[in-house]
Amino acid sequence: MNFPGFRDLHPLQEEEGAQGALELMWRLQEILAEVAGLHAVSLQPAAGSQGELTGLMLMRAYFTDRGEAETRRKVVIPDTAHGTNPASVTMAGYEVTHVQTDPRGNIDVDDLRTKVDAQTAGLMLTNPSTLGLFDENIEEIARIFHDAGALMYYDGANLNAVCGISRPGDMGFDIVHFNLHKTFSQPHGGGGPGGGPIAVRDRLEPFLPVPAVVRDGERFRYEYDRPKTIGKVRGFAGPFGVFVRSYAYIRSYGPRLREMSEVAVLNANYLLAQLKDAYELPFDRLCMHEFVLSARTLKRPEALMIEPTETEAKETLDDFVEAMLEIVRDASEHPELLKDAPHDRPVGRVDEVKAAKRAVVRYLFEDHPDLSADSDGARQLEAQKGA
Ligand SMILES: Cc1ncc(COP(=O)(O)O)c(C=O)c1O
Structure with a gap:
């Protein structure tokens, strides 16, 4: 390029x-x-x-x-x-x-x-x-x-x-x-x-x-x-x-070129084989490059689409399986842990939909107060803060 x-x-x-x-x-x-x-x-x-x-x-x-x-x-x-x-x-x-x-x-x-x-x-x-x-x-x-x-x-x-x-x-x-x-x-x-x-x-x-x-x-x-x-x-x-x-x-x-697809399909079936006893599998067949699981035994209807692609290493797939199995264990033993996860990040859950729909360009105003003090955006921001 x-x-x-x-x-x-x-x-x-x-x-x-x-x-x-x-x-x-x-x-x-x-x-x-x-x-x-x-x-x-x-x-x-x-x-x-x-x-x-x-x-x-x-x-x-x-x-x-x-x-x-x-x-x-x-x-x-x-x-x-x-x-x-x-x-x-x-x-x-x-x-x-x-x-x-x-x-x-x-x-x-x-x-x-x-x-x-x-x-x-x-x-x-x-x-x-x-x-x-x-x-x-x-x-x-x-x-x-x-x-x-x-x-x-x-x-x-x-x-x-x-x-x-x-x-x-x-x-x-x-x-x-x-x-x-x-x-x-x-x-x-x-x-x-x-x-x-x-x-x-x-x-x-x-x-x-x-x-x-x-x-x-x-x-x-x-x-x-x-x-x-x-x-x-x-x-x-x-x-x-x-x-x-x-x-x-x-x-x-x-x-x-077919190896690309063969590995994508192999990776997906590798994950499927390891997760199908822990989660519900709506269609119990060999899958192609992706598969759908249901987590409805853990939470109300919750479909999971899993598509590892051909590019993931086996170590990454194994880490993913371990994390998915841990979620199932936590759901029955410590459900509260899941409710306020993630625990290891400076920011918890981000509401991306709200962020996109009601974007607040706070840093712009804070970095350039002279430019923005009298702008429509600043007034809107003030109104939102007050709301
Ligand atoms: C089955 C299927 N069809 C169509 C699309 C749409 O493709 P695009 O996101 O490039 O518009 C997607 C995207 O995820 C898809 O999974």
Whole structure:
């Protein structure tokens, strides 16, 4: 990222002076298409959720092109879905149809059959699901949707469970988004920028956002001339720093990319095996890269989602297990200890939601009293202190 050719680029740099950056983007597109098992990629969306919205806009453009946009109004989502899925469906102007989960944690196929018809535009599914379970009926599910003329959307936020092992395109999905910040560079959190590229099957390629990054012999360029495109979904070329990190991360594994997923899955099952007797396990199956436990025997409904990723050392996993088991012991022997934990920090529990909603920029005023004495902010602060 610190190479001058990457670091000093301007978003409006002419193509001739940005050949290296364009080549990196083109190569990343090619790799992601291969990982997805699909035909074409756009790197533009800035996060998983924006990838979802973009994918649904592609779905709409596809059905509009076929004259079916008015009839196909519904998108099916399982009741285990991540909250961004129904939000994206609604923002894209579709209606959400929920499908139930069966006792093994798969989509309930019988329920599904009653919900898919000529008004269905598609399914939105993350596989493995948010419960960390791979849907055992995915091919059957894809058949149900394709027979009804509908499309399959893959929420790739959990792709690091299957990357290099199985491909969404082979499972029957037509549109995929990647969470580059989860799978390929900055696993989980950190608050940094994200990347939510999308990959599509060939019949959806004409609708992808512009510009596409294309190769002409030894040169790379942006291509805008795509008459059926949904247009731009983000300023400039997308989150370029994330592309560099993701590309470097993928290349560091090279042909052994599947090891990333294998270790993520191994780590999760290692934790599952050690915690499942102490906590309640709603679905007793081998998990993928994450699993859900319930702590409802300790506290009123309390779901725990545990996702160690491929990057944690065994010592860290063991420390985590020890801490989780200690919590169970304390809950029955010294519950008061848990109620006012943590005990070893200068600050106890921080109410982050309140801090975000009612930010008080106290230090600014205290450090610069002359600047702020008569400001609106200072008056607000005084009012809050008095309240
Ligand atoms: C299953 C699933 N889908 C979508 C998203 C949304 O991704 P992003 O946070 O990049 O918008 C997440 C994020 O945690 C997720 O876990």
